[in-house]
Every structure is written in C-alpha cells, then in structure tokens.
Amino acid sequence: MFRRAFWFTAGAAAGVWATTKVNRQIKKLTPESLAAQAADRAVEAGHRIKDFALDVKAGMTRREDELNDALGLTRDPDRPDNVTALPGPRRLHALENDQDIHRSKFSYNRNEDH
Incomplete structure (x- = not known):
C-alpha cells in the first residue's frame, strides 16, 4: 500500500513538473514574447555598438595626440x-x-x- 502511494505521489509530482516546464516553453514561443526578446537583444546590440564607437573615438584621439606630439604640432x-x-x-x-x-x-x- 505504501509502495503504491509513493509511486502515485512521485508520478503526480513528475507530471506537475513536466507540465510546468512545457507551459514555460510555450509562453517563451508566443509572438509577443519573441518580439520582446528581439527588442531586448536589439537594444543590447545597440549598446555594444555605441561602446565600440566610443572606444574607437578614444583610440583615434589618443593616436592623433601621439602623432601631433611626434610631429611637433600643437593645438x-x-x-x-x-x-x-x-x-x-x-x-x-x-x-x-x-x-x-x-x-x-x-x-x-x-x-x-x-
């Protein structure tokens, strides 16, 4: 009797866990969720591009100052x-x-x- 109760409880718990997991995946694949994920990734990519552009500009300024010093040019x-x-x-x-x-x-x- 206890063996049957144990396996019944284990099966019910596994069913609840599997159902919850499947429902979460289904919600992730809705058009609204996919659009939100795409928007978040686009914003993240924009921030990365902005950081890259700022790094390039800083490097250009630093190199220009080095060249101006080497050539004896001043502001x-x-x-x-x-x-x-x-x-x-x-x-x-x-x-x-x-x-x-x-x-x-x-x-x-x-x-x-x-």
Whole structure:
C-alpha cells in the first residue's frame, strides 16, 4: 500500500513538473514574447555598438595626440575650432610661401586657357 502511494505521489509530482516546464516553453514561443526578446537583444546590440564607437573615438584621439606630439604640432588656443596648427617657425614659413604664391606674376585661373 505504501509502495503504491509513493509511486502515485512521485508520478503526480513528475507530471506537475513536466507540465510546468512545457507551459514555460510555450509562453517563451508566443509572438509577443519573441518580439520582446528581439527588442531586448536589439537594444543590447545597440549598446555594444555605441561602446565600440566610443572606444574607437578614444583610440583615434589618443593616436592623433601621439602623432601631433611626434610631429611637433600643437593645438592653437586662439582659434575657435581648436584646429591643429604648425609650430612657430614652420607656420611662418608656410605663411610666407602662401603670400609669395599670391604675389607671383602667373595666374592660376584654369579657365583662362579655354
């Protein structure tokens, strides 16, 4: 008698456990649940892409600063857009060359030949 009661209880418990497990899986496969899972994964992917882009930007900035230091380029605080400028002697030489081009006797209008 106790043996039958034990197996009956064990079978009922296994049936309840299996039914609960199956119902949970069925709920996971409903269209609403699948849509929610897809939305959560899309948001997660967006965060990963954003973090990657921020890491790339930080690396680019760090590398640009390294190259500017290696080339002797500095940031010009007088310019509003904070553009990298040539250091003193190079900048003066570049400005002198630019003025010489404008003073030259040759015209650089490409439409004159036509």
